[in-house]
Amino acid sequence: MEDIIVIVGPTGVGKTKLSTSLAKMLDAEIINGDSVAIYNKLDIGSAKPTIEEREGIVHHLIDIRDVCEEYSVFDYQNDVRDLIKDITARGKRVVIVGGTGLYIKAALYNYEFTEGTIYNNYDDLSNSEILNKIHEYNENIDIHVNNRHRLVRVLNKLENDEVISDKKDELLYPCRIIGLTTDRDYLYERINKRVDAMINNGLVDEVNSLKDYYKTSRVLNSAIGYKEFYDYLFNNETIENVIEKIKLDSRRYAKRQYTFFKHQFDTKWFDVNFEDFNQTVLDVYNYIKK
Numbered sequence: 001m002e003d004i005i006v007i008v009g010p011t012g013v014g015k016t017k018l019s020t021s022l023a024k025m026l027d028a029e030i031i032n033g034d035s036v037a038i039y040n041k042l043d044i045g046s047a048k049p050t051i052e053e054r055e056g057i058v059h060h061l062i063d064i065r066d067v068c069e070e071y072s073v074f075d076y077q078n079d080v081r082d083l084i085k086d087i088t089a090r091g092k093r094v095v096i097v098g099g100t101g102l103y104i105k106a107a108l109y110n111y112e113f114t115e116g117t118i119y120n121n122y123d124d125l126s127n128s129e130i131l132n133k134i135h136e137y138n139e140n141i142d143i144h145v146n147n148r149h150r151l152v153r154v155l156n157k158l159e160n161d162e163v164i165s166d167k168k169d170e171l172l173y174p175c176r177i178i179g180l181t182t183d184r185d186y187l188y189e190r191i192n193k194r195v196d197a198m199i200n201n202g203l204v205d206e207v208n209s210l211k212d213y214y215k216t217s218r219v220l221n222s223a224i225g226y227k228e229f230y231d232y233l234f235n236n237e238t239i240e241n242v243i244e245k246i247k248l249d250s251r252r253y254a255k256r257q258y259t260f261f262k263h264q265f266d267t268k269w270f271d272v273n274f275e276d277f278n279q280t281v282l283d284v285y286n287y288i289k290k
Contacts, residue, residue, distance in 0.1 A: 010254035033098025045225030080107035
């Protein structure tokens, strides 16, 4: 089996563009690794790749659930493993791309989940807040506040009444994990501009069309780019404050993504050349072909 290509990194760094370019060069199909793009109707706020951006490449696990349906890490794990088996059996390469580290790691490593339970990323909580919740269950659990991966796993297990184990994660597939990075201040500037572009492209109208779903949809109340609109829709919050909150949450999320991908994956990092993105594509391709 040829290496699975996994493209990770913070929001707004160019993962989608790299994935389609590599998929063409490698005769691959793409599996979405973003937990929000799984849901239909969530297009602009999720930065889901448009049909044009997919450039004719087959994309899997996009728009497969309604906004009021549940879709867990357990579901994602099963779906990705089935897809890997199917895609490789047809002689194609696999590219997984996205920023939801817990989902991607659960699919590729020996994570054991219990069917029917809900697993969360806790993207709306800081590390300290997660640790406080853990200590509400058991104040004797000792986890460093900076180890978000471990914090998320333990809180999920506690909330699902599962056994906590220190068993080391084992990678189940041959993988090349590619991380895209750039200067932190420049990334934050790109994120701010990206949020402005979402607003200009109709995010407010998209959210207004989803208002009736907010009372029952877990993803709308937890996903960055959507959860910030709750008070705008129901408590007279100004759109200006919503926009600033999305930018702040997105920047904080990017920081957490860096931490996760640096410590939980054996990631090969590439500084993105935004002036000549084709050079970045070539650098990554040459690395893969070594």
